[in-house]
Amino acid sequence: MTKRQKRMAAVLLLLAGLSVAAVLGFTAFSKNMMYFQTPSDIAGGKLPEGARIRLGGLVEKGSVQRGEGLVVNFSVADCDANLPVRYEGILPDLFREGQGVVAMGHMDGKTFVADEVLAKHDENYMPPELAEKLTTPDGKHSCAQFKSMGGST
Amino acid sequence: MIPEIGHFLLIVALGVAVLQFLVPSWGVWKGDARAMAVGQSAAQVQFALVFLSYLCLTWAFVQKDFSVTYVAANSHSELPLMYRISAVWGAHEGSLLLWMLMLAGWTGAVSVFNRRLPADITATTLAVLGAISIGFLSFMLLTSNPFDRHFPVPADGKDLNPLLQDPGLIIHPPMLYMGYVGFSVAFAFAIAALVSGRLDGAWARWTRPWTTTAWLFLTMGITLGSWWAYHELGWGGWWFWDPVENASFMPWLVGTALIHSLAVTEKRGLLKSWTVLLAIIAFSLSLLGTFLVRSGVLVSVHAFATDPARGVYILGFLAVVLGSAFSLYAWRAPRLKSDGDLAFFSREGLLLLNNVFLVVAAAAVFLGTLYPLFVDALGMGKISVGPPYFNAVFIPLTAPLAVLLGLGMAVGWKRAKLKEVVRQLRWPAALAVLLAIVLPFLWVDGIGFAVFGGVLLGCWVLLTSVHDLWGRVRAKRSLLNGLSSVPRSVWGMTMAHIGLGVWVLGVAFVSLYSVERDVRLAAGESAELHGYQYFLRGVDPVRGPNYDADRGTVEVTRDGASITILHPEKRLYRAQQSVMTEAAVDESPIRDLYVALGEPFDNGDWSLRMYYKPAMQLVWWGGFIMFFGGILAASDRRYRLTKLAQAPVGADGKVGA
Numbered sequence: 001m002t003k004r005q006k007r008m009a010a011v012l013l014l015l016a017g018l019s020v021a022a023v024l025g026f027t028a029f030s031k032n033m034m035y036f037q038t039p040s041d042i043a044g045g046k047l048p049e050g051a052r053i054r055l056g057g058l059v060e061k062g063s064v065q066r067g068e069g070l071v072v073n074f075s076v077a078d079c080d081a082n083l084p085v086r087y088e089g090i091l092p093d094l095f096r097e098g099q100g101v102v103a104m105g106h107m108d109g110k111t112f113v114a115d116e117v118l119a120k121h122d123e124n125y126m127p128p129e130l131a132e133k134l135t136t137p138d139g140k141h142s143c144a145q146f147k148s149m150g151g152s153t
Numbered sequence: 154m155i156p157e158i159g160h161f162l163l164i165v166a167l168g169v170a171v172l173q174f175l176v177p178s179w180g181v182w183k184g185d186a187r188a189m190a191v192g193q194s195a196a197q198v199q200f201a202l203v204f205l206s207y208l209c210l211t212w213a214f215v216q217k218d219f220s221v222t223y224v225a226a227n228s229h230s231e232l233p234l235m236y237r238i239s240a241v242w243g244a245h246e247g248s249l250l251l252w253m254l255m256l257a258g259w260t261g262a263v264s265v266f267n268r269r270l271p272a273d274i275t276a277t278t279l280a281v282l283g284a285i286s287i288g289f290l291s292f293m294l295l296t297s298n299p300f301d302r303h304f305p306v307p308a309d310g311k312d313l314n315p316l317l318q319d320p321g322l323i324i325h326p327p328m329l330y331m332g333y334v335g336f337s338v339a340f341a342f343a344i345a346a347l348v349s350g351r352l353d354g355a356w357a358r359w360t361r362p363w364t365t366t367a368w369l370f371l372t373m374g375i376t377l378g379s380w381w382a383y384h385e386l387g388w389g390g391w392w393f394w395d396p397v398e399n400a401s402f403m404p405w406l407v408g409t410a411l412i413h414s415l416a417v418t419e420k421r422g423l424l425k426s427w428t429v430l431l432a433i434i435a436f437s438l439s440l441l442g443t444f445l446v447r448s449g450v451l452v453s454v455h456a457f458a459t460d461p462a463r464g465v466y467i468l469g470f471l472a473v474v475l476g477s478a479f480s481l482y483a484w485r486a487p488r489l490k491s492d493g494d495l496a497f498f499s500r501e502g503l504l505l506l507n508n509v510f511l512v513v514a515a516a517a518v519f520l521g522t523l524y525p526l527f528v529d530a531l532g533m534g535k536i537s538v539g540p541p542y543f544n545a546v547f548i549p550l551t552a553p554l555a556v557l558l559g560l561g562m563a564v565g566w567k568r569a570k571l572k573e574v575v576r577q578l579r580w581p582a583a584l585a586v587l588l589a590i591v592l593p594f595l596w597v598d599g600i601g602f603a604v605f606g607g608v609l610l611g612c613w614v615l616l617t618s619v620h621d622l623w624g625r626v627r628a629k630r631s632l633l634n635g636l637s638s639v640p641r642s643v644w645g646m647t648m649a650h651i652g653l654g655v656w657v658l659g660v661a662f663v664s665l666y667s668v669e670r671d672v673r674l675a676a677g678e679s680a681e682l683h684g685y686q687y688f689l690r691g692v693d694p695v696r697g698p699n700y701d702a703d704r705g706t707v708e709v710t711r712d713g714a715s716i717t718i719l720h721p722e723k724r725l726y727r728a729q730q731s732v733m734t735e736a737a738v739d740e741s742p743i744r745d746l747y748v749a750l751g752e753p754f755d756n757g758d759w760s761l762r763m764y765y766k767p768a769m770q771l772v773w774w775g776g777f778i779m780f781f782g783g784i785l786a787a788s789d790r791r792y793r794l795t796k797l798a799q800a801p802v803g804a805d806g807k808v809g810a
Binding site (some may be wrong): 006007010014018023024025028029031032033034035037053066069070088089090091093094104 | 204498509513517520521524534535536537538539541542545549570571671672673731732733734751752754755760762
């Protein structure tokens with residue numbers, strides 16, 4: 001091979017490698033992409049069965065119930081809907097009734113089964129996605145009523 | 154009074170930064186040596202000003218001056234002195250001041266240690282650094298002044314975020330910033346090379362120690378951050394592919410590529426425009442990291458500010474820096490001619506391949522980190538990609554790097570024979586395969602395809618590094634003679650590669666063989682995990698300086714013999730009323746035993762999270778060894794000597810084109 005051909009071969013090899021990487025990347029990407037959902041999104045039924053989702057909302061006041069061992073049941077709500085959540089494990093430090101929470105998991109019938117629950121280290125924390133979804137176009141919290149009912153501090 | 158002085162000093166520093174940018178630039182344009190020389194004194198004056206200003210803020214914290222808004226928001230009368238000093242960088246405004254201090258420090262160092270550079274290169278470099286200073290100082294003064302006062306003065310502060318009250322967090326941000334900001338020097342050198350049109354071996358030799366130094370700080374910063382997350386977040390994880398972690402990891406990947414391509418540029422005069430491009434990208438990613446973390450587009454423990462003005466400012470600044478740097482690159486880079494041809498199977502060829510993998514890996518991380526933000530900005534929904542994406546993409550992209558690393562050290566510059574390389578490496582390769590079979594059995598009682606692969610790569614990197622060093626030593630008459638004749642830069646390279654090998658081993662074991670269990674225990678009960686019995690002896694209240702805690706006593710036994718007694722804590726920080734989990738870890742090179750308290754139940758039971766983590770320590774060790782490798786490499790005599798040797802050539806600013 002001449003020098004030029006060699007260089008072309010090297011470039012082709014590189015391109016092939018890059019395309020493999022790109023294919024790999026985008027496959028992994030589409031497989032692991034999770035959509036953020038609120039209870040009303042789920043109630044709206046816009047969800048493929050068994051999909052992994054991130055559920056965001058406020059933990060409804062008085063809904064937290066301990067079960068056997070580390071099982072805990074609670075309900076996550078937004079302005080219009082609420083959803084029962086089942087979780088087995090240790091809840092994060094800032095998990096409180098009336099506070100914002102994000103849970104990762106999937107729907108099992110009418111219940112959301114979470115394998116991971118996140119609450120951020122800030123008393124007034126609300127996931128920005130949720131804050132946005134709870135805000136009406138005129139910039140006000142559309143469910144101030146809910147929030148007072150939720151009794152957040 | 155002191156805070157006003159600090160504020161005033163910052164304003165003066167901004168003025169000096171403007172001088173540092175304008176006067177040397179004009180000097181370079183007109184060829185005026187006196188104007189060019191202004192950059193050095195301006196840089197030193199600026200450092201002094203920013204340093205004093207920084208001391209003013211520290212003073213306000215030490216004195217508990219709660220009339221300063223920033224102090225009141227991040228300190229408390231009960232906060233221990235150590236944390237009052239580190240609270241300076243506990244939130245947005247102060248960490249910007251720290252960033253600025255680092256920048257002024259790096260700039261000052263360039264002005265002191267590069268007296269032997271050609272005057273126009275020094276002048277351009279300092280002018281570019283001055284321009285960056287202008288950007289950051291005006292950002293601080295316009296949007297985030299740490300010295301703002303507020304009235305009425307509150308009786309007490311709101312306390313430092315409890316997450317940050319940890320020894321690991323005292324040094325993590327300064328190290329990380331040293332690294333981030335350090336790439337500004339490589340960036341400034343790259344711009345200087347583009348402006349002057351001269352990019353030769355000497356330029357690479359000037360740039361290398363600076364880049365390596367930035368890299369080693371970034372390595373240390375990331376390692377410490379990971380160590381902190383492991384101990385402080387109570388989830389037992391050490392890397393989460395959190396956007397903010399990624400923000401520090403992308404510059405690290407590109408910086409690592411830059412270190413290697415600089416080697417090629419120095420030794421062979423190749424890949425010149427690529428090296429310059431990497432220097433620009435590394436710094437851009439550092440800026441992008443700042444934007445991501447500081448703008449509030451990301452929510453994480455690191456995101457302090459949610460003021461949109463700040464995000465817009467940094468984005469604008471980023472656009473100006475990138476726009477001008479890439480325009481300059483597009484205009485001038487075609488002039489940078491390579492001094493020869495690049496053979497594929499040679500050290501430079503393999504280093505180029507290494508660069509491709511590193512940059513593609515950085516791009517994959519970039520995609521996963523930023524794509525959700527783009528989608529959101531375009532109003533196409535809220536998505537996120539989790540660790541599975543990053544693992545699925547990152548591991549296949551970096552595994553070949555480990556293979557290349559071993560090959561690259563055995564392959565010579567210019568041209569090599571495959572046969573010779575195979576002959577040299579057959580023993581390290583065979584030994585690596587053997588170890589990859591034996592080690593998993595000894596360490597974790599099991600083997601699988603994944604752990605075999607991981608240990609194989611780790612051992613391969615370790616063994617080829619040692620083999621390469623041995624080859625250099627063996628060529629000399631005696632062992633001592635051989636060891637002392639190996640230059641520090643080679644020691645540094647070997648150490649850094651050994652660090653990587655140790656790190657890969659640690660990652661392979663800990664990510665594949667960790668065992669986790671959440672349990673609910675009453676005092677006196679026990680639970681079993683991986684052959685260890687954990688007895689919860691009791692949970693007692695204790696009072697810390699600014700928190701109250703429940704302190705668990707967990708005795709770990711194995712086959713009836715007591716191994717250790719651990720004290721995990723659940724702390725309630727009084728000022729912010731926030732709860733923190735303080736995990737307790739029994740550490741050894743073989744395995745970590747990790748216990749964190751979960752939450753109390755009504756009947757007095759506690760939930761406990763227990764981990765068995767094999768080889769966790771190797772992950773930190775790997776980072777520290779790389780750090781020390783970086784120190785050795787950056788302090789090589791060669792860099793100091795060549796400056797002397799270059800002086801007569803470079804002084805007239807003409808030679809070297």
